Amino acid sequence: NECKDTGEFLSESPVSGFEITRILRDSAREKNIFIHGKVKDQDAVVILEKTPIRQDTLTELLKSSELKLEMRNDVYSTYQLHAPAHLNQIKTTVVCPATEKHVKKYLRQEIFLVEESGEDYRSITLPYISKQSFSVQWVYNILEKKAEADRIICEDPDPDTGFVLLPDFKWDQKQNEDLYLIAIVHRRDIKSLRDLTSEHLPLLTNIRNKGEDTIQKRYSVPSSKLRVYLHYQPSYYHLHIHFTSLDYEAPGCGVERAHLLSDVIQNLQADSSYYHNRIMTFPLRTDDGLLLEFKDAGKL
Amino acid sequence: NECKDTGEFLSESPVSGFEITRILRDSAREKNIFIHGKVKDQDAVVILEKTPIRQDTLTELLKSSELKLEMRNDVYSTYQLHAPAHLNQIKTTVVCPATEKHVKKYLRQEIFLVEESGEDYRSITLPYISKQSFSVQWVYNILEKKAEADRIICEDPDPDTGFVLLPDFKWDQKQNEDLYLIAIVHRRDIKSLRDLTSEHLPLLTNIRNKGEDTIQKRYSVPSSKLRVYLHYQPSYYHLHIHFTSLDYEAPGCGVERAHLLSDVIQNLQADSSYYHNRIMTFPLRTDDGLLLEFKDAGKL
Known part of the structure; x- marks a missing residue:
């Protein structure tokens, strides 16, 4: 999928070598997760949160996505939608090096x-x-x-x-x-x-x-x-x-x-x-x- | 992006020809949106909601995604993460044909x-x-x-x-x-x-x-x-x-x-x-x- 945003992808992702120690907290309702782990032997907290669905990209999202049927009953049907990555980003926050206080703060x-x-x-x-x-x-x-x-x-x-x-x-x-x-x-x-x-x-x-x-x-x-x-x-x-x-x-x-x-x-x-x-x-x-x-x- | 789920993509997406009439409701906190529109001249409601972040696919998600830097300050940095589509689905519900009652139900x-x-x-x-x-x-x-x-x-x-x-x-x-x-x-x-x-x-x-x-x-x-x-x-x-x-x-x-x-x-x-x-x-x-x-x- 072509990326239409400005800005370059990082040649070395700061989270690709992230080793997960444990999940501190997550919310199925808010679609976020707080992870404690290590980046190159340093303690780090990585926070991922899915982004709100934007009204201004809806038409493109619906046109350019692929769907799989999950269920159909009467007038209702549900699908899994696979969207182009640039229309469906995940906001990522990295705290590194993270202290014990950071970890405690995010721990649920x-x-x-x-x-x-x-x-x-x-x-x-x-x-x-x-x-x-x-x-x-x-x-x-x-x-x-x-x-x-x-x-x-x-x-x-x-x-x-x-x-x-x-x-x-x-x-x-x-x-x-x-x-x-x-x-x-x-x-x-x-x-x-x-x-x-x-x-x-x-x-x-x-x-x-x-x-x-x-x-x-x-x-x-x-x-x-x-x-x-x-x-x-x-x-x-x-x-x-x-x-x-x-x-x-x-x-x-x-x-x-x-x-x-x-x-x-x-x-x-x-x-x-x-x-x-x-x-x-x-x-x-x-x-x-x-x-x-x-x-x-x-x-x- | 290779899809590892079972099930086939639909050759004709039920939402690709969806014409948006208006947004009934959305939630930035819950990452969902309720849309009223038309599919082939029939009234329909389409509901999109981002899925919770899954712990069991986290390692793969972090390894296979691309990142763009947004901000860096002291130990904190934020990024836009572009994930493979099969790890970042959007749950889609279609009500079609939708009656006036359906539309009212979803309208804030x-x-x-x-x-x-x-x-x-x-x-x-x-x-x-x-x-x-x-x-x-x-x-x-x-x-x-x-x-x-x-x-x-x-x-x-x-x-x-x-x-x-x-x-x-x-x-x-x-x-x-x-x-x-x-x-x-x-x-x-x-x-x-x-x-x-x-x-x-x-x-x-x-x-x-x-x-x-x-x-x-x-x-x-x-x-x-x-x-x-x-x-x-x-x-x-x-x-x-x-x-x-x-x-x-x-x-x-x-x-x-x-x-x-x-x-x-x-x-x-x-x-x-x-x-x-x-x-x-x-x-x-x-x-x-x-x-x-x-x-x-x-x-x-």
Whole structure:
């Protein structure tokens, strides 16, 4: 295939002699892969990512490619398309020499689904998180206005049903497409979803109503464009609630970790001990200490 | 470039004469594009998606590709990689002839969250889906082995608790990172989650157990690496269950549309009418007729 791009091919490719040590990470959805290996005895990381399909070369792509039939059913058929290389490039990044820090940065930890019964929570998870005594001082700093006070969007100071609402760090507040706010409750005795009972319904409905109203007024984003949910496991054990734009596939909004606030409210209305007894399913990374605890208990 | 795959190239490519009308949707993140156009005066939709980078062909890919330098800075450098076509395929799906419904389905639209009570389901949603009488003939073709029979991975023929398991269209089966299978039940009287009661627990647990066992044996993917869930609303009203790799953020696995099978089973064990009465939250696109029905009923 003739190459119509400017620029010359390298006579010696920097990756042709690359010896693969291991795959650090890859994404089938994003079509990329991060590889650790060696180039001439030097540590290196090579990142490959397929390029987006360009609208301006579509006609040429469809005209000049070859196809193999895979499957046909009714009006649907699928093919393997073999495209000219210059219309189907792979973006390649080389880090060489790579330090241990580079390698760690790109390494993805494997993720496993864990099923935790109410009993497992009390005998494995609760002792683990108590022993770790993860610091939530930064949360208390926010609640006491010792930090980030200027970032608070709204506050209800009620000690039982009150909360502060502020933008998540991941959101730069420049556009509403990836809107992401967090409501943090004033009460300090609710670690997570597991602690919630019907006693907390006034708190939860208050957060839902005031949070949605505030976001509507401040950002003109209506509640029908908002995904409002809790994480289990949360990343810190002080109750907080996520408000994200429905248009934004926020990390952690997958069914295996997120719980819609409206479902939580309904479940507690029907059964005050719903989250006390239920088997909860959640993902844990290999390097998460809690995964080890579940393994040691023979639960995985 | 020599092609090492089995199968012949088609002498006449079904897309070479494709005339592009407009781009319905594309994703730079997922490297796909949905195109509306015409093939020999027939309306058609062509979907192109680059394939995930395969670990088993990496060495060959790095050895046999040509590179052009783009940028060099300190330890970092970037390149355009031109790969042999057989190592860098584009998955192509053709819908032809395509109806207006197909075109609408793939056109990017704004999305709204809808809350549907049990009463709303019976007075708005059920009459709407009955009136539309969406064809599920293609599902019956699979169940009756009139199409895709060779793609079936496992079958339990029991009329009450049986199902077929087969790869989803979206998965090319070349790597397990984006594993995606669908279990379709033999029973034809269950439209969706809304119809499920404790009567269906043997069906659901059978699908869960046999589905997970089969995937473990055939693909060596254990149940702790599987996300098993139902959609509500589903894209077709014949009960089916999604099995996706936990490593793959499959479209539609967000908390606003997906329901973990293990949660569904538990909820039905606790309350047979859970899904009959519950307020269900789900996203609808602007062009979805159901959204209009909810608007007309003053529910949005």
